[in-house]
Amino acid sequence: xxxxxxxxxxxxxxxxxxxxxxxxxxxxxxxxxxxxxxxxxxxxxxxxxxxxxxxxxxxxxxxxxxxxxxxxxxxxxxxxxxxxxxxxxxxxxxxxxxxxxxxxxxx
Numbered sequence: 456x457x458x459x460x461x462x463x464x465x466x467x468x469x470x471x472x473x474x475x476x477x478x479x480x481x482x483x484x485x486x487x488x489x490x491x492x493x494x495x496x497x498x499x500x501x502x503x504x505x506x507x508x509x510x511x512x513x514x515x516x517x518x519x520x521x522x523x524x525x526x527x528x529x530x531x532x533x534x535x536x537x538x539x540x541x542x543x544x545x546x547x548x549x550x551x552x553x554x555x556x557x558x559x560x561x562x
Contacts, residue, residue, distance in 0.1 A: 463487065468495060469504065477509050 526532040
């Protein structure tokens, strides 16, 4: 059976969290999983500890124009026309059906 790592003290956790730039960095420093870092940080915040919040998602936005320029210099640019961005599924709002509209559908 694998030996369990010794628990990280609250002081060590808060110190590592304050000096890091991401939850992944905290996890690496302390030998924890990123989900454990998220849970522990959330628990401490609920207790009143004022931990910073790391940005979510990608660190940087894609510079599409610069990447297409690079592909052009490499001779690897696709001849297909540019495709417009489609909104994510979350961004698309569907109209809610009312009970009356739903009952008319059944007829």
